[in-house]
Amino acid sequence: MASSFFEEQKEQSEIKAAIVAKYFWAWAKVIMPRVQKADNKIAYIDLFAGPGRYKDGSSSTPLLILEKAIADPVMSKMLVTLFNDKDEAHAESLQAAINALPGVKTLTHEPHVNNQEVGEEIVKMFEQTKLVPTLCFVDPWGYKGLSLRLINSVLKDWACECVFFFNYNRINMGLTNPFVVEHMNALFGEERANALRTRLKGMSSEDRELSIVEELAKALKVMGGKYVLPFAFTNDKGTRTTHHLIFVSKNVLGYKIMKDIMAGESSRSSQGVASFRYSPADARFPILFDLARPLDDLAGMLLKDFAGQTLAMQDIFERHHVGKPYIEKNYKAALRQLEAGGKIQVDPPKRPVRKGEVTFAPSVQVTFPALRR
Known part of the structure; x- marks a missing residue:
C-alpha cells in the first residue's frame, strides 16, 4: 500500500509537503545567522523519505528541501541532509532523483540516503549524538517506528524541531487492538495509553479524535516539547479526519512561524480565523462558515x-x-x-x-x- 501512495501526488500530500518545505525555509532563515560562527551547519532529516518523485513527476518533500538549499548561496554551504527509507527501491529511486537535481553538486555536504528500518537502532544513534540545529520530518505509512523516544531523541538538542505524520485512522483503531499494544504504548507512553483506552469506550467519533490528539500533545509536552501544533486532514467528502501533521518545538518563535504557515494552508476560515484543517470537500461544497x-x-x-x-x-x-x-x-x-x-x-x-x-x-x-x- 505504501508504494501506491507515491504513484500520484494527492492534494493532501501536496499540502503536507508545502507546509514542511515552507517551515524549513522560514526556520533555516532564523537559525542560519546564529550558527555561521559556530558549526556552520543546519540539518534536515527525513526518516520515511519515499522515492523522491511521485508518478506524476512532482517533487516530494526531500527534493523540495534540496531545491531550496541549492538556490540559496548560504544554505548550500550549511545544509546537512539525511534521508532514509526502509524500502530499497524507494531509497534507490530517491538517490537517482537527487543525483539528477540541477546544481546538486554545488552543495557543500552531499545528501546522504539510508536504507534501514526506523526503530531502536536509529533512536539510540540520535540519543547518543549531539545534533546540530535540525528539522526532522517523520512520515510513516502507519505508526511503526513512530515513538515518543524517537521524537525526544531529536528535540533534546538546541534548535531541533520535529514534524510528524500522525495516521489518525490507524492509531484510532490501534488503541483498541491487542496486537499492537507495544506500538501504541511507544507513542503515548504505557500509563497514558492505558488510561486513554479506558476513556475511549463509548465516546463519539468527534470526542475520540479530540481526546487522542490532546493526550498525544500532553505526552509530548511532558518530555519537553512545550509547543505542539496539529493540522488535520479529512477524507475526500470532508466527513472525517484521516490524519494529522503535528509540529513539536521548544521555542515559541517556531510555534508562531508554523502557526502562520498552517493557517495559510487551511482550506477554510471563518472571519479570517483559520481552521487548521485541510478538506478537499471545502472547495466543492462551500458552506456559510461565518455562522460561526x-x-x-x-x-x-x-x-x-x-x-x-x-x-x-x-x-x-x-x-x-x-x-x-x-x-x-x-x-x-x-x-x-x-x-x-x-x-x-x-x-x-x-x-x-x-x-x-x-x-x-x-x-x-x-x-x-x-x-x-
Missing part, C-alpha cells in the same frame, strides 16, 4: 482575560495565542473590532490607515476596562 464567529469569541476572551490592564498589542498577542487557533492578524482584527465598538481605549487613537483599515503596530497601547461586578 471565532473572531467575536476572541474579542470576548480579550476583554475577560486582560480586564483592567494596559498592554502593548505585541504583549497581548504573545501572552495569549499559544494553544489557540489565532494568528497575529486575528488579534489585530479583534482589537480593531473592540476599538470601533468603543469597548477599549487605544493609544495613540489616531493611526495610519492601510487597505481601508486602521493599523495596529506592535507598540500600540491598549487599555481594557475592568470587569463589572
Whole structure:
C-alpha cells in the first residue's frame, strides 16, 4: 500500500509537503545567522523519505528541501541532509532523483540516503549524538517506528524541531487492538495509553479524535516539547479526519512561524480565523462558515482575560495565542473590532490607515476596562 501512495501526488500530500518545505525555509532563515560562527551547519532529516518523485513527476518533500538549499548561496554551504527509507527501491529511486537535481553538486555536504528500518537502532544513534540545529520530518505509512523516544531523541538538542505524520485512522483503531499494544504504548507512553483506552469506550467519533490528539500533545509536552501544533486532514467528502501533521518545538518563535504557515494552508476560515484543517470537500461544497464567529469569541476572551490592564498589542498577542487557533492578524482584527465598538481605549487613537483599515503596530497601547461586578 505504501508504494501506491507515491504513484500520484494527492492534494493532501501536496499540502503536507508545502507546509514542511515552507517551515524549513522560514526556520533555516532564523537559525542560519546564529550558527555561521559556530558549526556552520543546519540539518534536515527525513526518516520515511519515499522515492523522491511521485508518478506524476512532482517533487516530494526531500527534493523540495534540496531545491531550496541549492538556490540559496548560504544554505548550500550549511545544509546537512539525511534521508532514509526502509524500502530499497524507494531509497534507490530517491538517490537517482537527487543525483539528477540541477546544481546538486554545488552543495557543500552531499545528501546522504539510508536504507534501514526506523526503530531502536536509529533512536539510540540520535540519543547518543549531539545534533546540530535540525528539522526532522517523520512520515510513516502507519505508526511503526513512530515513538515518543524517537521524537525526544531529536528535540533534546538546541534548535531541533520535529514534524510528524500522525495516521489518525490507524492509531484510532490501534488503541483498541491487542496486537499492537507495544506500538501504541511507544507513542503515548504505557500509563497514558492505558488510561486513554479506558476513556475511549463509548465516546463519539468527534470526542475520540479530540481526546487522542490532546493526550498525544500532553505526552509530548511532558518530555519537553512545550509547543505542539496539529493540522488535520479529512477524507475526500470532508466527513472525517484521516490524519494529522503535528509540529513539536521548544521555542515559541517556531510555534508562531508554523502557526502562520498552517493557517495559510487551511482550506477554510471563518472571519479570517483559520481552521487548521485541510478538506478537499471545502472547495466543492462551500458552506456559510461565518455562522460561526471565532473572531467575536476572541474579542470576548480579550476583554475577560486582560480586564483592567494596559498592554502593548505585541504583549497581548504573545501572552495569549499559544494553544489557540489565532494568528497575529486575528488579534489585530479583534482589537480593531473592540476599538470601533468603543469597548477599549487605544493609544495613540489616531493611526495610519492601510487597505481601508486602521493599523495596529506592535507598540500600540491598549487599555481594557475592568470587569463589572
